[in-house]
Amino acid sequence: MKKVNKGIILASMMAILLILTGCQSKSSQKNSVTIVGSTALQPLVEKAAADYQVKNSGVDITVQGGGSGTGLSQVQQGAVSIGNSDVFAEQQDGIDAKKVVDHKVAVVGMAPVVNQDVPIKNISMANLRKVFTGKITNWKQLGGPDQKIVVINRAQGSGIRKSFERVVLKGQPALNAQEQDSNGTVQKIVQATPGSISYLSFSYFNNQIKHLAIDGVQPNAKNVENNRWKIWSYEHMYTKPNASAATNNFIKYMKSEKVQKNLVSDLGYISIHDMKVELTSDDQVIPIKGAEE
């Protein structure tokens, strides 16, 4: 009796405590910035937030994952201050792009990767399309050994898949194949599965998997900047139009020379300042005026 009662009293006390402090924390929300969304962008923002808080101790920044869709829907509802996304708000179902403000904070390049045992270094865009639409199913057809191609696609609706299909598939339906959600998992599966092919962000290249050049163009930052390498996209941070000062200051910091020059390239992204072309939300690539200076 005593034991059970104690437990219940404890639980109810906690509930009261919870409500009390819940009210408290609401009043101090002014200087707190909550960031939710894209797991791919998370390491960059987390590191930047940690650096930022060292100098601005009055601001409390929380960075969480949850996926681009979650980030966009939560910022649209005003539940969080910033929503991280790999895709344009215009391209996400159920998001009214007019209700949110886009801040592009980095550019990410993606490239096809294959298992070590595949003796191919270069692939043409047309052949790459045929592999991912299921028209080429054996490495023999691409000049390799007689081995089945194991295609590992990315999750439906994910930012990286949208970017890849926009450039490579050009509207053709993708082969119904294995799908994996995260860069890390794809990296490990490609590493472990003979004859496999998938695609990854540049940051996840390592020496246990092989990345392919397309039509002789190597996947690297230089080629992305002038759009010779075509598979790339932005990392976005979305806010409400009437975002708090703390939020805007942090966004400003993300776009500053300091973050873009060091942190962004350290993590394998490409600085937005270095881009000589711009990608619009309706998939047009246009040169940026005066980008050469």
Place this chain on the structure above:
Amino acid sequence: MDAVKKELTRKSKASRQDQRGKLISLACVTLIMLVVLSILYMITSKGLATFFENKMSIVDFFTKQVWNPSAKPQALVGALPMIVGSFSVTVLSALLAAPFAIATAIFMVDIAGKRGRKILQPVIELLVGIPSVVYGFIGLTVVVPFTRTVFGGTGFGILSGTFVLFVMVLPTVTSMYVDSLKAVPQFYREASLALGATRWQTIYKVIIRASIPGLLTAIIFGMARAFGEALAVQMVIGNASILPSDLVSPASTLTSVLTTGIGNTVLGTLPNNALWSLALVLLLMSLVFNLLTRFIGKKGAF
């Protein structure tokens, strides 16, 4: 006289205590039911929205094989491959795990004696605490190549999923069954042995029979874990929404599709609602399993 009557009809201290106790425990059950019902309500309302708000066909959902809820102009929500995938891995892993779990539990309670149990129990319970991701990666580096060399194919498929789930389900089933075996009164065993039954006869005819309800609960919770598991299965099953034709070709489960998709969709849209429909199917299927197991249990118990 009245004083005596009052004294007699008044509730005793013990009775008041009992009432209060009953109230407290009833409150706990009510709280749990409240939580359960609110989750169920959320899943049901969101899951049904696919059919009522987005006007997708329920028949197509259960019979079509193409899953592409964000396709334009006509979204495709055929969940059959996932339903078959989930069903197969759950049943297969439970079937595979049950004999091992029963044997291990019997070994721990009735054969090995105290020391064997003392060593085995913590080790088995340890397995519950290993995160699914770790199981997934061990599956990827050990189980998938194993299946590939022994059974052919790419190694990704229902078979690999079954092997991984088997290990994940085993500790839950075993430890829960150990407790029900311990709850079988000692005099059952003594009576049976006194009648001249061998150890196996005692185990098979008396102990297992007496613990059937506990065994079923254990298996239900094991299957529940298998059903709800996402991360580990997702890595080894291949996660391709294709109707599986054999055990070694890539397939997918309800949970793996749900988990990969949920972060990329926006609440209230069709692609998101369709995922909640998968969760609803999951619920209904585990309900069916549950009822089925109970039904079988009622027949088997004495």
Place this chain on the structure above:
Amino acid sequence: MNAKRVDKIATAVIYLLVGIVILILVALLGFILITGLPHVTWSFLTSPASAFNAGGGIGDQLFNSFYLLFLTLLISFPISLGAGIYLAEYAKKNRVTEAIRITIEVLSSLPSVVVGLFGFLLFVVQFKLGFSIISGAIALTFFNLPLLTRNIENSLNGVSNLQREAGLSLGLSRWKTVTKVVVPAALPGIITGIILSAGRVFGEAAALIFTAGQSAPVLNYANWNPFSGDSPLNIFRPAETLAVHIWKINTEGIMPDASQVSAGASAVLIIAVLVFNLGARWAGNYVYRRITASK
């Protein structure tokens, strides 16, 4: 004669199956410990994690895992104990009770991401608790309730009726009998339930990503004021647990030593679970001896 042979064969089969299970257990644990332990150093256990440089540790995550477990049990144990008592001792054996049982069991098959999302929408967004340990603990409570309740109910049912009769015949109320006689007698089974659910709390990732969050703010272990932002005891701070950290570095980690950190963290997690299990069982047995007449 025949029965004896069957007995021998059956015993052999049991030994074989158990042998295979032990083999799997040893191989699995050996694999994790052998790949992980070489990376476990004192500084790995105490230093904070690093976003993309090599050499990050798991100090905060380890603390968070235990703290979250403590909070979760604090919430879920009393509730499921009460519910278990009701189902085992008070509930009438009718269809309603059966329906309650089935509903609770069905809840346990929900994928953790659904529970996580439910917790996110309700606690993080609706109740404005934010990404916090307390949101995570409540979400994990949902998870634990079915297993714990059923386990407690089964353990209570396992206690011989003689015990109840003895209690009642001494003039104790039913409630007193349950709490003073039956629950103590059922303690070993209850402990198993706690250990199993604790294991799930330690290993859970998907439900926590949306509730407790996946970032660990810098903690100041000298600050024991639970209302201060950087205090480790603050229940309103986001808290990444060890399992979430392993998940994160495996899926999106880009530090050069990601696989080593992951292997080391897995080994540490296993040891933490082992320590907790042995500790819980030891404490349970100690209490059991103190409050019951058994030796």
